[in-house]
Amino acid sequence: MKPLAARTDALRQSDIRAVTFAVNRVGGINLGQGICDLATPTPIVEGTVDALHDGKSIYTAYNGIEPLREAIAEKARAFNQIPVEGPESVVVSVGSTGAFVSTILTLCDAGDEVVLFEPFYGYHAGILRLHGIRPVVVPLARDSGRWTFDADALGAAVTDRTKAVVVCTPANPSGKVWTEDEIDALYRVADAHDLWVITDEIYEHMVYDGARHVSPASRPGAYPRTVTLSGFSKTFNMTGWRLGYAIAPAPVAAKMGLVNDLVFICAPAPLQHGLAAALPMPESYYADMLADYTTKRTVMVDALNACGLEAAPPEGAYYVLAGLGERHSEPGFETAKAATDTLIEQAGVACVPGPSFFQDPADGDGYLRFCYAKEMPVLEDACRRLVDAFGA
Secondary structure, X not given: OOOOOHHHOOOOOOHHHHHHHHHHHOOOEEOOOOOOOXXXXXXXXXXXXXXXXXXXXXXXXXXXXXXXHHHHHHHHHHOOOOOOOOHHHEEEEOHHHHHHHHHHHHHOOOXXXXXXXXXXXXXXXXXXXXXXXXXEEEEOEEEOOEEEOOHHHHHHHOOOOEEXXXXXXXXXXXXXXXXXXXXXXXXXXXXXXXXXXXEEOOOOOOEOOOOOOOOHHHOOOOHHHEEEEEXXXXXXXXXXXXXXXXXXXXXXXXXXXXXXXXXXXXXXXXXXXXXXXXXXXXXXXXXXXXXXXXXXXXXXXXXXXXXOOEOOOOOEOOEEEEEOHHHHHOOOOOOHHHHHHHHHHHHOEEOEEHHHHOOOHHHHOOEEEEEOOOOHHXXXXXXXXXXXXXXX
């Protein structure tokens, strides 16, 4: 038999998937994968049921139904302050991951380089490699519990093969929220080297302590070289529905739509119609969601610190990237992988080992990522298990 494609040689099951299987085997609580097992808002569910009953189950336009693209464009103008031309600048895809695939296939050729900031979201790196694009990692600095950006480090990483830079804000796994000053400094580098900027803003409604989410494409002069990715999975607790989108200047979005057609045909039709019928959601929904996650953040951080880990409240998203601290020298905590196994075995609670988010596994070996997007009783049970097993 002829060999499989060389692009599959380095593919391995992600740590996120692996810990999910491991904790499921012991009937434990999964704080590893960002499943977000809260209830999907009733208007979205009812709108989708109506769409199914109405037979809205055939192919849609490859870039999404117009009512949904119009709603996204209006939201982008009002909330994100992005100067979107109109629905022609929006591509609805199979999750924000599908939008990312369509983006890189539109912007990049095999052999190009794309900059990721470390700690990074592993799927971004994996998808780039799968398509023959080299991820170039620029580490963020750790300063008093906050991850900070160094424009000089980005500039030093740029070569004549660099095509784009990926910015996650709020970031998974670090919880970093990029400031206006940091974004402006990044665009000075992007302008100097003529780079595309791809932003992942899927956690845009989860920004804490009075901070404000700033969409990079909203900054002066930034929109023409920016593709903004987001979606509905995290905000509306519908990760399995696979609905996300990209926003880009209309000529770029037109090409991305054609790529999206070849790879995915279209996003699920009845789900698009159901979501379009429910939007816009009232502002109270977002305020209540943020208040709920703020409380859960405190519960999670307090429990981890009580277990001897080093946990600082994230600025955004719903993950805590906790340091192993002094536990790193204890039996069962020698490595992040060992610590993950220990938590599953002794407490029945799963997290994700830090090396999943670093180019050199050794750089992430002192971290564990915990997700607190859970119903409060489930989160409290998980935290109680952790403190009972590992608390002082």
